[in-house]
Amino acid sequence: MGKIIGIDLGTTNSEVAVMEAGKPTVIKSAEGQPFFPSVVAFTKDGEMLVGEAAKRQAVTNPEGTIHRIKRKMGRGEMVKLREKSYSPEQISAFILQKIKKDAEDYIGEKINDAVITVPAYFNDDQRQATKDAGKIAGLNVKRIINEPTAASLAYGLDKEGDHKIAVYDFGGGTFDITLMEVGEGVFEVLSTNGDTQLGGSDMDKALVDFFAKEFEKKNDIDLRDDPKALQRLYEAAENAKIELSSTLQTDINLPYLTVLDKEPKHLELKLTRAKLEEIISPFVEKTEQPCKQALKDAKLKPSDIDHIVLVGGTTRIPLVRKKVEEIFGKPPKRDVDPMECVAVGAAIQGGVLSGDIDKDIVLLDVTPLTLSIETLGGVSTALIDRNTTVPTKKSKIFSTAADNQTSVEINVLQGERPMATDNKSLGRFHLDGILPAPRGIPQIEVTFDIDADGILNVGAKDLGTGKQQSIRITGSTKLSDEEITKMKKEAETHEEEDKKRKEKVEIRNNGDAMVHTTQKTLEELKDKFTKEDKESLEKGLKELREALSGDDTKKIKNKTDELSKVLQKASAQIYQQAAQSYQQQQQKTSEADSKKQEESWSGKPSGDDKTIDADFKVKDDKKKAGKKD
């Protein structure tokens, strides 16, 4: 079965969402916005425009543009646009067609089915009209659901047993309150109320009036008569409203707002959240009466309400949330975007109907904590990050930490802390029989494989000999919530000191590796270094070794850096010599040969880079680490 989209067919804007791999996604319009203006227009030339384009031209084409068609649904009224009559169902169908098309472009497949939401107070005629609109648009309307029900679904409130919900929907132009009872996934509307002439746009207008009056006080001119200035005031009002939802004060700075007596005038004023709240408070207060009436109609006390769900952009304003809390005596839920929750809920309903949800198959577990192994210096090296969906399989290549090391220990860890000792050890095992080789040369592939039941199989394989070992750990994803919270909290509180400890180990590891590299280089190239270079290398090596035997991290770092510089300088000289002799050789060879040379330079690196990979992810040798720590 194909996808079923969820559509919030709104009065001013519509939204659409769809389930993807068990998660709802809000679909953007072709114009790149997460909503579609519910506006339809016919231009003089007979072209039909829907959404953003229709909205842009609305004021120049009032006779050909229709807004707020939702209010006429199911009333048998026709609307006339450029000498032609349309039913509200037809107009709504044009909006749905645009949504369908843009959603198809987004998903990349044809869409036939939809769930559409309507206000709880819509009667049968209005619901049928909405269904018909879908049919005209070529959509098979699988179900019509109430907007407040959809919003509650977005919060997963259908799964929480019997309780009562208040859905407080405060949009741009309307206010609705719906009280519902839910039991065993069935929603029943107990009462609805609202105000069709109350919304965020009233607040914008009040703010613009305030700005204009402040300006008039100083300049004796009403900016509202100047369409250019008025437009900028509206923009500033909306921005201030959004800004003051998260800050306590904002500056309204509008340079060159108008020209007075040939002198440019700017608007400069500070707006505090307190002042904003004073201005918008009358509109927020107006929502109280409908809420009280709805409670009365449902014969409920505010304390009977278990959950409050917010819908609509205006509910983002802190004063509105405060008011809601005051009315119902408890804070509203707020983790789903109030602009998107109705469409999201409709998509979830669509997912249930198409079988995308409620089958075990998509209810896959995630790993609650990071799974790692212990590496050189007691560091936790992650293989599977926290929150990874299982079943999953990850491999990494490690190597030995010491020359001629023939055994590695794999210590499987769970937790967010960077050091192994702070995490929980789930199990450990040895892989023996590694052929004696210099450190960093053996390649040991460690694989973590978690199946759908949360059983973790950890395997280690020596890629050289093919020898392998493994361990099976059950219950790696099944931790109690308390355990997870505790471990996460611990990680947070210890973040700083953990970082320092890890840094310390890393510096030590680097110093250690530097000693090893220098030693090896000295042995291999002993005849090529100059006497001075050799002496300074040996001196640096001695000093670094001394530093490593102590506990002064800073000293270790300094000595490592110093030795690294000396080594680089010494090696560079050797390379220069080599390059000179290479050039001399090159001059002798033919041009065809030099072309060949070029190819090998640009060619793909072969097995070599694998070895490098292994070199810096070094598996700890327990005995050795014990000595060093």
Add this chain to the structure above:
Amino acid sequence: MTSAKPTGKKKHSNEKKDVDLKKEIEQLKQELKENKELLLRSIADFQNYQKRIEKELKLKEYEIKQKYLSEIIDLNELLKKAYNDKDPKGALKLMIDNIQKFFEKEQVKCIDCIGKKFDHNLHHAVTTLEKDNCEDEIIVEEVKKGYTIDNKLLRPSQVIVAKKKEK
């Protein structure tokens, strides 16, 4: 006796059939198990892919912010200098030229609109103005400049459109 033979044969063939069917059931069970495992892994992979993309998008957003904010920071520093300058005109001209160049590089172009016919693809009508001697739907004023990027709309020009006075 004679009938025993075919029965035995039948029994035998039935047994064989049973064994075959059992084998097939086992095989199908195994296949089903494998397919289920594969399906679960694909879904998990997809979910993990989604999580990775989310992370990458955030990173990308940060990169884009970094790029454009650093341009604005430069501009801010220069504007501050210009503000303290007695005669900043020359410097301001250079700054505007620099921004213009930056826009050119990013394919950002200003939308011409005054005197043009209103086009909902590029313009957003803020209001209309009644005029006598004017063609209908001609843009007479620009409230806010609009821009395109790569020939796609960045933001529409906000305009005031002429309406012929009704006689």
